[in-house]
Ligand code: 5AD
């Protein structure tokens with residue numbers, strides 16, 4: 001979501017005459033921040049402190065803090081970071097051009113520089129903002145507000161415009177994206193319209209909530225070939241008692257039934273997830289249930305976190321029985337198990353024919369390119385025989401092996 005916001009802000013600023021620059025030469029530095037875990041905020045603050053030196057070198061430099069931390073910490077940020085110029089929360093971005101404008105020192109856009117920085121084959125499209133869920137540990141509803149759904153006509157228009165610029169892969173975004181509804185149109189209905197849009201080749205969405213897996217949605221997911229066979233479906237815990245305390249509104253069994261349906265249709269269906277280890281009061285048995293869920297679900301990969309108390313959330317006022325070390329130990333156990341499953345899932349791909357969307361040349365070897373399979377696995381391919389590769393091209397390849405967690409592919413004959 002933040003990447004999307006950053007891209008949109010960049011587009012707006014370009015309309016106002018700003019151009020992307022390397023950090024040493026920038027007249028404006030905007031830091032888009034995240035508040036989801038304490039670590040995210042700590043990293044952002046450390047990063048912002050590191051920007052102070054650019055102010056010494058460039059007097060006209062303006063530094064602004066954007067994103068969820070701007071909302072969460074507000075004016076208090078000026079105390080820790082007195083050299084910053086302004087703070088703008090996500091619901092205030094429309095003020096940004098006004099803050100920076102008029103700015104006589106902005107030169108006209110240099111198209112060449114801009115082209116190098118843009119990645120044109122794949123686009124994020126936000127269809128929902130905010131979140132109406134109240135997961136007990138989560139700060140997002142407080143910093144992003146109530147759910148708002150974007151008008152479907154405007155979604156489709158943005159997609160059509162992007163197609164005209166050569167984009168073929170679209171990722172629909174929202175905190176609980178499959179809860180989308182607009183004037184009687186469901187998320188499944190919107191997916192149908194996107195799939196029917198000329199030039200759209202691959203559709204992804206992020207992040208759905210298990211609660212909103214309707215029969216109608218399942219049907220389109222399993223029948224529409226343009227919808228990529230991958231889903232990032234956060235589960236958080238494998239224990240029903242913890243899920244209940246987290247107010248997740250589904251059970252382990254509900255969750256696993258979705259996994260089963262997707263994998264029944266396609267055993268290689270990519271399923272990735274988020275896990276929180278060491279939720280307040282999580283017992284050893286409850287933690288073991290998360291490990292057993294990982295075994296059962298066989299996730300292709302997972303983002304795993306130690307629980308981080310966020311002030312103002314209900315979970316933050318619950319007593320924590322685990323110290324940081326114990327939470328870290330559970331996290332490490334989870335990571336170790338998932339790493340072995342991730343590798344196993346990657347190896348299942350060997351011998352498969354796959355359509356790869358090329359992203360960029362590999363850094364180490366320019367005759368190799370990096371791309372993604374439909375089920376969202378990274379593949380490195382030797383493109384030796386193709387004279388002109390470009391981001392956004394689809395090529396057919398056969399998966400030959402696995403190196404680390406990355407697949408190696410060979411062009412199909
Ligand atoms: N502590 C740890 N992880 C969290 N997440 C959200 N809030 C917290 C928290 N307080 C994780 C969840 C979510 C992901 C974006 O971040 O797993 O899905």
Ligand code: SF4
Nearest residue numbers: 131133135138140175
């Ligand atoms: Fe946070 Fe839950 Fe909303 Fe996800 S669904 S953003 S975890 S409150």
